[in-house]
Amino acid sequence: xxxxxxxxxxxxxxxxxxxxxxxxxxxxxxxxxxxxxxxxxxxxxxxxxxxxxxxxxxxxxxxxxxxxxxxxxxxxxxxxxxxxxxxxxxxxxxxxxxxxxxxxxxxxxxxxxxxxxxxxxxxxxxxxxxxxxxxxxxxxxxxxxxxxxxxxxxxxxxxxxxxxxxxxxxxxxxxxxxxxxxxxxxxxxxxxxxxxxxxxxxxxxxxxxxxxxxxxxxxxxxxxxxxxxxxxxxxxxxxxxxxxxxxxxxxxxxxxxxxxxxxxxxxxxxxxxxxxxxxxxxxxxxxxxxxxxxxxxxxxxxxxxxxxxxxxxxxxxxxxxxxxxxxxxxxxxxxxxxxxxxxxxxxxxxxxxxxxxxxxxxxxxxxxxxxxxxxxxxxxxxxxxxxxxxxxxxxxxxxxxxxxxxxxxxxxxxxxxxxxxxxxxxxxxxxxxxxxxxxxxxxxxxxx
Numbered sequence: 001x002x003x004x005x006x007x008x009x010x011x012x013x014x015x016x017x018x019x020x021x022x023x024x025x026x027x028x029x030x031x032x033x034x035x036x037x038x039x040x041x042x043x044x045x046x047x048x049x050x051x052x053x054x055x056x057x058x059x060x061x062x063x064x065x066x067x068x069x070x071x072x073x074x075x076x077x078x079x080x081x082x083x084x085x086x087x088x089x090x091x092x093x094x095x096x097x098x099x100x101x102x103x104x105x106x107x108x109x110x111x112x113x114x115x116x117x118x119x120x121x122x123x124x125x126x127x128x129x130x131x132x133x134x135x136x137x138x139x140x141x142x143x144x145x146x147x148x149x150x151x152x153x154x155x156x157x158x159x160x161x162x163x164x165x166x167x168x169x170x171x172x173x174x175x176x177x178x179x180x181x182x183x184x185x186x187x188x189x190x191x192x193x194x195x196x197x198x199x200x201x202x203x204x205x206x207x208x209x210x211x212x213x214x215x216x217x218x219x220x221x222x223x224x225x226x227x228x229x230x231x232x233x234x235x236x237x238x239x240x241x242x243x244x245x246x247x248x249x250x251x252x253x254x255x256x257x258x259x260x261x262x263x264x265x266x267x268x269x270x271x272x273x274x275x276x277x278x279x280x281x282x283x284x285x286x287x288x289x290x291x292x293x294x295x296x297x298x299x300x301x302x303x304x305x306x307x308x309x310x311x312x313x314x315x316x317x318x319x320x321x322x323x324x325x326x327x328x329x330x331x332x333x334x335x336x337x338x339x340x341x342x343x344x345x346x347x348x349x350x351x352x353x354x355x356x357x358x359x360x361x362x363x364x365x366x367x368x369x370x371x372x373x374x375x376x377x378x379x380x381x382x383x384x385x386x387x388x389x390x391x392x393x394x395x396x397x398x399x400x401x402x403x404x405x406x407x408x409x410x411x412x413x414x415x416x417x418x419x420x421x422x423x424x425x426x427x428x429x430x431x432x433x434x435x436x437x438x439x440x441x442x443x444x445x446x447x448x
Contacts, residue, residue, distance in 0.1 A: 054281030054310025064173030064198030105187030178448030276303030297327025318343030354385030363389035383411030
Protein backbone atom coordinates (compact mmCIF):
# COMPACT_ATOMS: atom_id res chain seq x y z
CA UNK A 1 0.00 0.00 0.00
CA UNK A 2 1.27 3.47 -0.85
CA UNK A 3 2.39 5.65 2.02
CA UNK A 4 0.08 8.49 3.18
CA UNK A 5 2.52 11.07 1.82
CA UNK A 6 2.58 9.30 -1.56
CA UNK A 7 -1.23 9.18 -1.70
CA UNK A 8 -1.34 12.89 -0.96
CA UNK A 9 1.19 13.64 -3.70
CA UNK A 10 -0.84 11.65 -6.23
CA UNK A 11 -4.01 13.53 -5.28
CA UNK A 12 -2.17 16.81 -5.69
CA UNK A 13 -0.85 15.98 -9.15
CA UNK A 14 -4.23 14.63 -10.30
CA UNK A 15 -6.17 17.67 -9.18
CA UNK A 16 -7.75 18.25 -12.59
CA UNK A 17 -10.47 15.60 -12.62
CA UNK A 18 -13.05 16.10 -15.33
CA UNK A 19 -15.42 13.95 -17.36
CA UNK A 20 -15.37 13.60 -21.12
CA UNK A 21 -18.68 15.41 -21.31
CA UNK A 22 -17.38 18.31 -19.25
CA UNK A 23 -14.36 18.68 -21.51
CA UNK A 24 -16.51 18.65 -24.63
CA UNK A 25 -18.92 21.17 -23.11
CA UNK A 26 -16.02 23.49 -22.37
CA UNK A 27 -14.98 23.36 -26.02
CA UNK A 28 -11.62 21.75 -25.22
CA UNK A 29 -11.84 19.03 -27.84
CA UNK A 30 -10.72 15.42 -27.55
CA UNK A 31 -8.56 14.68 -24.53
CA UNK A 32 -6.31 11.98 -23.16
CA UNK A 33 -7.81 10.32 -20.09
CA UNK A 34 -6.28 7.99 -17.51
CA UNK A 35 -8.18 6.16 -14.80
CA UNK A 36 -7.43 6.45 -11.12
CA UNK A 37 -8.27 3.87 -8.52
CA UNK A 38 -10.37 6.17 -6.35
CA UNK A 39 -11.83 8.67 -8.80
CA UNK A 40 -13.10 9.02 -12.33
CA UNK A 41 -11.08 9.69 -15.47
CA UNK A 42 -8.11 12.05 -15.26
CA UNK A 43 -7.56 14.43 -18.16
CA UNK A 44 -3.79 14.17 -18.62
CA UNK A 45 -3.77 16.50 -21.59
CA UNK A 46 -5.21 19.48 -19.71
CA UNK A 47 -3.40 18.97 -16.43
CA UNK A 48 -1.08 21.73 -15.32
CA UNK A 49 1.89 21.69 -12.99
CA UNK A 50 0.63 21.76 -9.37
CA UNK A 51 1.39 24.83 -7.29
CA UNK A 52 4.85 24.94 -5.68
CA UNK A 53 5.92 21.79 -7.56
CA UNK A 54 9.52 22.77 -8.14
CA UNK A 55 11.10 25.65 -9.99
CA UNK A 56 8.73 25.39 -12.98
CA UNK A 57 5.91 26.49 -10.65
CA UNK A 58 7.62 29.82 -10.06
CA UNK A 59 5.97 33.02 -11.25
CA UNK A 60 3.30 32.28 -13.86
CA UNK A 61 3.70 28.53 -13.39
CA UNK A 62 3.63 25.95 -16.17
CA UNK A 63 0.36 25.23 -17.95
CA UNK A 64 1.53 24.10 -21.38
CA UNK A 65 -1.36 23.92 -23.81
CA UNK A 66 -4.12 23.67 -21.20
CA UNK A 67 -5.90 26.70 -22.69
CA UNK A 68 -6.00 25.23 -26.19
CA UNK A 69 -9.28 25.47 -28.07
CA UNK A 70 -10.69 22.46 -29.91
CA UNK A 71 -8.94 23.46 -33.14
CA UNK A 72 -5.56 23.14 -31.42
CA UNK A 73 -5.95 19.70 -29.85
CA UNK A 74 -4.30 17.03 -32.01
CA UNK A 75 -3.84 13.27 -31.85
CA UNK A 76 -0.88 12.07 -33.91
CA UNK A 77 0.70 8.71 -34.67
CA UNK A 78 3.25 9.48 -37.42
CA UNK A 79 6.19 11.84 -37.77
CA UNK A 80 4.43 13.77 -40.51
CA UNK A 81 1.38 14.32 -38.31
CA UNK A 82 3.57 15.39 -35.40
CA UNK A 83 5.48 17.90 -37.51
CA UNK A 84 2.21 19.36 -38.79
CA UNK A 85 0.75 19.60 -35.30
CA UNK A 86 3.85 21.30 -33.90
CA UNK A 87 3.73 23.86 -36.68
CA UNK A 88 6.05 26.83 -36.62
CA UNK A 89 8.34 27.12 -33.61
CA UNK A 90 7.33 30.78 -33.40
CA UNK A 91 3.57 30.13 -33.24
CA UNK A 92 2.71 30.50 -29.55
CA UNK A 93 -0.97 29.59 -29.76
CA UNK A 94 -1.80 27.10 -26.99
CA UNK A 95 -1.85 23.54 -28.31
CA UNK A 96 -2.14 19.99 -27.03
CA UNK A 97 -0.49 17.21 -29.00
CA UNK A 98 -1.47 13.69 -27.98
CA UNK A 99 0.95 11.04 -29.22
CA UNK A 100 -0.61 7.66 -29.90
CA UNK A 101 1.84 4.79 -30.21
CA UNK A 102 5.53 5.11 -31.03
CA UNK A 103 6.54 7.66 -33.66
CA UNK A 104 9.71 6.91 -35.63
CA UNK A 105 11.49 10.21 -36.36
CA UNK A 106 13.63 8.49 -39.00
CA UNK A 107 10.83 8.41 -41.55
CA UNK A 108 9.91 10.72 -44.40
CA UNK A 109 6.62 12.47 -45.10
CA UNK A 110 5.18 9.32 -46.64
CA UNK A 111 6.17 7.16 -43.70
CA UNK A 112 9.12 5.47 -45.43
CA UNK A 113 11.92 4.41 -43.08
CA UNK A 114 15.10 6.44 -43.54
CA UNK A 115 18.59 5.11 -42.87
CA UNK A 116 21.97 6.71 -42.34
CA UNK A 117 22.71 5.98 -46.00
CA UNK A 118 19.67 8.02 -47.02
CA UNK A 119 20.92 11.06 -45.10
CA UNK A 120 24.43 10.68 -46.56
CA UNK A 121 23.19 10.32 -50.14
CA UNK A 122 24.59 13.04 -52.39
CA UNK A 123 26.96 14.47 -49.77
CA UNK A 124 30.03 12.42 -50.69
CA UNK A 125 30.40 11.17 -47.12
CA UNK A 126 31.45 7.65 -46.26
CA UNK A 127 32.70 6.40 -42.93
CA UNK A 128 35.55 4.51 -44.57
CA UNK A 129 36.76 7.65 -46.36
CA UNK A 130 36.39 9.71 -43.18
CA UNK A 131 38.42 7.22 -41.14
CA UNK A 132 41.15 7.22 -43.76
CA UNK A 133 41.26 11.02 -44.00
CA UNK A 134 41.59 11.69 -40.27
CA UNK A 135 43.57 8.71 -39.05
CA UNK A 136 45.77 10.15 -36.25
CA UNK A 137 48.72 8.21 -37.65
CA UNK A 138 48.72 10.47 -40.69
CA UNK A 139 46.45 13.44 -39.87
CA UNK A 140 47.84 13.96 -36.39
CA UNK A 141 46.13 14.87 -33.13
CA UNK A 142 46.68 18.61 -32.87
CA UNK A 143 43.70 19.91 -34.86
CA UNK A 144 40.06 19.05 -35.46
CA UNK A 145 39.10 17.58 -38.84
CA UNK A 146 38.68 19.94 -41.78
CA UNK A 147 38.47 19.49 -45.50
CA UNK A 148 36.39 17.47 -47.93
CA UNK A 149 35.26 14.57 -45.76
CA UNK A 150 34.53 16.75 -42.71
CA UNK A 151 32.37 19.03 -44.87
CA UNK A 152 30.60 15.96 -46.24
CA UNK A 153 30.04 14.61 -42.71
CA UNK A 154 28.58 17.94 -41.60
CA UNK A 155 26.25 17.99 -44.63
CA UNK A 156 25.00 14.46 -43.92
CA UNK A 157 24.51 15.35 -40.26
CA UNK A 158 22.51 18.44 -41.28
CA UNK A 159 20.28 16.26 -43.44
CA UNK A 160 19.56 14.00 -40.48
CA UNK A 161 18.96 16.95 -38.17
CA UNK A 162 16.41 18.40 -40.59
CA UNK A 163 14.42 15.20 -40.25
CA UNK A 164 14.76 14.19 -36.60
CA UNK A 165 14.97 17.50 -34.71
CA UNK A 166 11.41 18.39 -33.74
CA UNK A 167 11.00 22.00 -32.59
CA UNK A 168 8.44 22.59 -29.85
CA UNK A 169 6.72 26.00 -29.72
CA UNK A 170 5.64 27.88 -26.60
CA UNK A 171 2.44 26.99 -24.73
CA UNK A 172 2.49 23.36 -25.82
CA UNK A 173 1.62 20.11 -24.06
CA UNK A 174 3.01 16.90 -25.54
CA UNK A 175 1.44 13.88 -23.87
CA UNK A 176 1.34 10.16 -24.56
CA UNK A 177 -2.02 8.47 -25.00
CA UNK A 178 -2.32 5.91 -22.17
CA UNK A 179 -2.09 2.26 -23.11
CA UNK A 180 -0.49 2.83 -26.54
CA UNK A 181 3.26 2.62 -25.72
CA UNK A 182 3.43 6.27 -26.64
CA UNK A 183 6.78 7.78 -27.45
CA UNK A 184 9.31 8.97 -29.99
CA UNK A 185 12.14 6.79 -31.25
CA UNK A 186 15.14 8.24 -33.04
CA UNK A 187 14.03 11.83 -32.51
CA UNK A 188 15.23 14.91 -30.68
CA UNK A 189 12.68 17.27 -29.16
CA UNK A 190 14.09 20.79 -29.15
CA UNK A 191 12.57 23.34 -26.77
CA UNK A 192 14.48 26.47 -27.74
CA UNK A 193 13.89 30.05 -26.58
CA UNK A 194 10.25 29.39 -25.73
CA UNK A 195 8.18 29.43 -22.53
CA UNK A 196 5.59 27.13 -21.00
CA UNK A 197 5.99 23.56 -22.24
CA UNK A 198 4.81 20.25 -20.74
CA UNK A 199 6.21 16.86 -21.83
CA UNK A 200 4.63 13.80 -20.21
CA UNK A 201 3.96 10.08 -20.44
CA UNK A 202 6.36 9.45 -23.34
CA UNK A 203 9.22 7.03 -23.97
CA UNK A 204 12.24 8.52 -25.72
CA UNK A 205 14.45 5.84 -27.23
CA UNK A 206 17.24 5.32 -29.76
CA UNK A 207 18.20 8.96 -30.31
CA UNK A 208 21.24 8.28 -32.50
CA UNK A 209 23.62 10.42 -34.51
CA UNK A 210 24.51 8.71 -37.79
CA UNK A 211 27.57 10.94 -38.21
CA UNK A 212 29.59 11.53 -35.02
CA UNK A 213 32.53 13.90 -35.34
CA UNK A 214 36.06 12.89 -34.47
CA UNK A 215 37.88 15.36 -32.23
CA UNK A 216 41.50 14.34 -31.53
CA UNK A 217 41.88 17.32 -29.16
CA UNK A 218 39.07 16.19 -26.83
CA UNK A 219 40.93 14.69 -23.89
CA UNK A 220 44.28 12.99 -24.03
CA UNK A 221 43.29 10.41 -26.65
CA UNK A 222 40.46 12.13 -28.54
CA UNK A 223 36.74 11.37 -28.66
CA UNK A 224 33.86 10.77 -31.03
CA UNK A 225 31.13 13.33 -30.28
CA UNK A 226 27.48 13.04 -31.28
CA UNK A 227 24.91 15.78 -31.75
CA UNK A 228 21.41 14.96 -30.50
CA UNK A 229 19.72 14.81 -27.09
CA UNK A 230 16.40 13.01 -26.76
CA UNK A 231 15.04 16.22 -25.25
CA UNK A 232 17.06 19.44 -25.30
CA UNK A 233 16.12 22.68 -23.54
CA UNK A 234 18.02 25.71 -24.85
CA UNK A 235 16.98 29.07 -23.49
CA UNK A 236 13.66 27.51 -22.49
CA UNK A 237 11.64 28.61 -19.47
CA UNK A 238 8.81 27.04 -17.46
CA UNK A 239 9.18 23.43 -18.61
CA UNK A 240 7.66 20.42 -16.84
CA UNK A 241 9.00 16.96 -17.84
CA UNK A 242 6.88 14.38 -16.06
CA UNK A 243 6.49 10.58 -16.19
CA UNK A 244 8.76 9.98 -19.19
CA UNK A 245 11.24 7.18 -19.89
CA UNK A 246 14.65 7.82 -21.48
CA UNK A 247 16.73 4.95 -22.88
CA UNK A 248 19.31 4.16 -25.56
CA UNK A 249 17.53 0.90 -26.34
CA UNK A 250 17.59 -1.09 -28.48
CA UNK A 251 21.14 -0.09 -29.57
CA UNK A 252 23.14 0.09 -26.35
CA UNK A 253 26.62 1.57 -26.03
CA UNK A 254 28.09 -1.92 -25.61
CA UNK A 255 27.33 -2.47 -29.31
CA UNK A 256 29.31 0.60 -30.44
CA UNK A 257 32.52 -0.16 -32.36
CA UNK A 258 35.83 1.56 -31.70
CA UNK A 259 37.76 3.65 -34.21
CA UNK A 260 41.16 5.16 -33.48
CA UNK A 261 40.95 3.28 -30.19
CA UNK A 262 37.92 5.28 -28.99
CA UNK A 263 34.24 4.35 -28.75
CA UNK A 264 32.23 5.48 -31.76
CA UNK A 265 29.61 7.20 -29.59
CA UNK A 266 26.27 7.76 -31.34
CA UNK A 267 24.35 8.93 -28.25
CA UNK A 268 24.52 12.36 -26.63
CA UNK A 269 22.31 13.54 -23.74
CA UNK A 270 18.96 12.19 -22.57
CA UNK A 271 17.55 15.47 -21.19
CA UNK A 272 19.91 18.46 -21.36
CA UNK A 273 19.08 21.90 -19.92
CA UNK A 274 21.43 24.57 -21.29
CA UNK A 275 21.85 28.03 -22.85
CA UNK A 276 20.20 29.93 -20.03
CA UNK A 277 17.20 27.64 -19.61
CA UNK A 278 15.36 28.37 -16.38
CA UNK A 279 12.48 27.33 -14.14
CA UNK A 280 12.35 23.62 -14.95
CA UNK A 281 10.79 20.73 -13.03
CA UNK A 282 11.84 17.17 -13.88
CA UNK A 283 9.81 14.59 -11.97
CA UNK A 284 8.82 10.93 -11.93
CA UNK A 285 10.88 10.01 -14.98
CA UNK A 286 13.04 6.95 -15.54
CA UNK A 287 16.55 7.40 -16.91
CA UNK A 288 18.14 4.13 -17.91
CA UNK A 289 20.76 2.57 -20.21
CA UNK A 290 22.57 5.81 -20.98
CA UNK A 291 25.95 7.49 -20.51
CA UNK A 292 25.85 11.32 -20.44
CA UNK A 293 22.35 11.68 -19.06
CA UNK A 294 21.50 15.22 -17.94
CA UNK A 295 23.56 18.37 -18.42
CA UNK A 296 22.51 21.56 -16.65
CA UNK A 297 24.54 24.42 -18.09
CA UNK A 298 26.40 23.93 -21.35
CA UNK A 299 29.57 25.68 -20.21
CA UNK A 300 31.14 27.22 -17.12
CA UNK A 301 29.84 30.62 -18.27
CA UNK A 302 26.37 29.55 -19.40
CA UNK A 303 23.97 31.96 -17.64
CA UNK A 304 24.34 33.35 -14.15
CA UNK A 305 21.00 33.82 -12.40
CA UNK A 306 19.25 31.16 -14.46
CA UNK A 307 19.47 27.34 -14.70
CA UNK A 308 17.06 26.91 -11.77
CA UNK A 309 15.95 23.28 -11.90
CA UNK A 310 14.04 20.91 -9.59
CA UNK A 311 14.66 17.17 -10.01
CA UNK A 312 12.52 14.92 -7.86
CA UNK A 313 11.06 11.43 -7.66
CA UNK A 314 13.05 10.09 -10.61
CA UNK A 315 14.74 6.71 -11.06
CA UNK A 316 18.31 6.59 -12.38
CA UNK A 317 19.42 3.06 -13.28
CA UNK A 318 22.17 1.97 -15.67
CA UNK A 319 23.48 5.54 -15.88
CA UNK A 320 27.20 6.21 -16.33
CA UNK A 321 27.33 9.92 -15.40
CA UNK A 322 25.54 13.29 -15.29
CA UNK A 323 22.62 12.50 -13.01
CA UNK A 324 22.91 15.44 -13.31
CA UNK A 325 26.06 17.42 -14.08
CA UNK A 326 25.14 20.87 -12.78
CA UNK A 327 26.75 24.23 -13.47
CA UNK A 328 26.04 27.71 -12.12
CA UNK A 329 22.35 27.37 -11.21
CA UNK A 330 20.23 26.61 -8.16
CA UNK A 331 19.34 22.93 -8.43
CA UNK A 332 17.09 21.04 -6.01
CA UNK A 333 17.46 17.25 -6.12
CA UNK A 334 15.13 15.37 -3.80
CA UNK A 335 13.44 12.00 -3.39
CA UNK A 336 15.31 10.38 -6.29
CA UNK A 337 16.49 6.78 -6.41
CA UNK A 338 19.93 6.06 -7.86
CA UNK A 339 20.78 2.41 -8.57
CA UNK A 340 24.53 2.36 -9.29
CA UNK A 341 24.70 -1.30 -10.19
CA UNK A 342 26.26 -1.86 -13.63
CA UNK A 343 23.48 -2.57 -16.13
CA UNK A 344 23.92 -3.79 -19.71
CA UNK A 345 27.51 -2.57 -19.69
CA UNK A 346 26.67 0.89 -18.36
CA UNK A 347 29.03 1.18 -15.37
CA UNK A 348 28.46 4.30 -13.24
CA UNK A 349 31.32 6.78 -12.80
CA UNK A 350 29.35 9.12 -10.52
CA UNK A 351 25.79 10.41 -10.12
CA UNK A 352 25.67 14.11 -9.14
CA UNK A 353 28.39 16.51 -10.33
CA UNK A 354 28.40 20.08 -8.99
CA UNK A 355 30.80 22.45 -10.73
CA UNK A 356 31.21 26.05 -11.96
CA UNK A 357 29.80 27.37 -8.67
CA UNK A 358 26.55 25.37 -8.94
CA UNK A 359 24.35 25.62 -5.85
CA UNK A 360 22.91 22.12 -5.38
CA UNK A 361 20.60 21.04 -2.58
CA UNK A 362 20.35 17.23 -2.55
CA UNK A 363 18.10 15.86 0.17
CA UNK A 364 16.19 12.71 1.05
CA UNK A 365 17.49 10.72 -1.92
CA UNK A 366 18.39 7.03 -1.89
CA UNK A 367 21.36 5.28 -3.49
CA UNK A 368 21.90 1.59 -4.08
CA UNK A 369 25.61 0.82 -3.99
CA UNK A 370 26.67 -2.65 -5.14
CA UNK A 371 29.22 -4.77 -3.32
CA UNK A 372 32.65 -3.23 -3.81
CA UNK A 373 31.23 0.18 -4.71
CA UNK A 374 32.63 3.31 -3.06
CA UNK A 375 30.46 6.01 -1.50
CA UNK A 376 33.20 8.53 -2.33
CA UNK A 377 32.48 8.04 -6.04
CA UNK A 378 28.77 8.88 -5.89
CA UNK A 379 29.46 12.62 -6.21
CA UNK A 380 31.87 14.66 -8.30
CA UNK A 381 32.96 18.26 -8.70
CA UNK A 382 35.63 20.73 -9.75
CA UNK A 383 36.27 22.38 -6.40
CA UNK A 384 33.90 25.32 -6.93
CA UNK A 385 30.45 23.68 -6.73
CA UNK A 386 28.32 23.14 -3.63
CA UNK A 387 26.17 20.24 -2.46
CA UNK A 388 24.07 20.84 0.66
CA UNK A 389 21.21 18.83 2.15
CA UNK A 390 20.52 15.99 4.55
CA UNK A 391 18.54 12.78 4.79
CA UNK A 392 20.35 10.94 2.00
CA UNK A 393 20.59 7.17 2.30
CA UNK A 394 23.10 4.71 0.86
CA UNK A 395 21.87 1.11 1.03
CA UNK A 396 19.32 2.27 3.60
CA UNK A 397 21.80 4.00 5.90
CA UNK A 398 22.00 7.76 6.46
CA UNK A 399 25.24 8.88 4.82
CA UNK A 400 27.26 12.08 4.49
CA UNK A 401 28.00 11.83 0.77
CA UNK A 402 29.88 15.12 0.62
CA UNK A 403 32.05 14.11 3.55
CA UNK A 404 32.90 10.82 1.87
CA UNK A 405 33.74 12.55 -1.40
CA UNK A 406 35.83 15.29 0.20
CA UNK A 407 37.83 12.79 2.23
CA UNK A 408 38.96 11.12 -0.98
CA UNK A 409 39.44 14.10 -3.31
CA UNK A 410 41.60 17.22 -3.38
CA UNK A 411 38.99 19.36 -5.17
CA UNK A 412 36.46 19.64 -2.37
CA UNK A 413 32.71 20.13 -2.71
CA UNK A 414 31.42 23.08 -0.70
CA UNK A 415 28.70 22.28 1.84
CA UNK A 416 26.71 25.54 1.94
CA UNK A 417 24.50 27.22 -0.66
CA UNK A 418 23.17 30.73 -1.13
CA UNK A 419 19.48 29.82 -1.40
CA UNK A 420 16.76 27.80 0.31
CA UNK A 421 14.22 25.67 -1.61
CA UNK A 422 10.60 26.69 -1.02
CA UNK A 423 8.84 25.18 -4.06
CA UNK A 424 8.75 21.67 -2.64
CA UNK A 425 5.32 20.14 -3.21
CA UNK A 426 5.53 16.36 -2.72
CA UNK A 427 8.78 16.44 -0.72
CA UNK A 428 9.02 13.33 1.46
CA UNK A 429 11.23 13.63 4.51
CA UNK A 430 12.31 10.03 4.39
CA UNK A 431 13.99 8.18 1.54
CA UNK A 432 13.50 4.76 3.11
CA UNK A 433 10.85 3.41 0.72
CA UNK A 434 11.81 5.24 -2.47
CA UNK A 435 13.09 2.17 -4.33
CA UNK A 436 9.76 0.38 -3.97
CA UNK A 437 7.54 3.41 -4.43
CA UNK A 438 9.29 4.84 -7.48
CA UNK A 439 9.45 1.47 -9.22
CA UNK A 440 5.69 1.68 -9.71
CA UNK A 441 5.11 5.42 -10.03
CA UNK A 442 7.78 6.62 -12.47
CA UNK A 443 8.30 6.53 -16.19
CA UNK A 444 6.02 6.42 -19.20
CA UNK A 445 2.88 4.32 -19.11
CA UNK A 446 2.15 4.32 -15.39
CA UNK A 447 -0.47 7.05 -15.83
CA UNK A 448 -2.56 4.72 -18.00
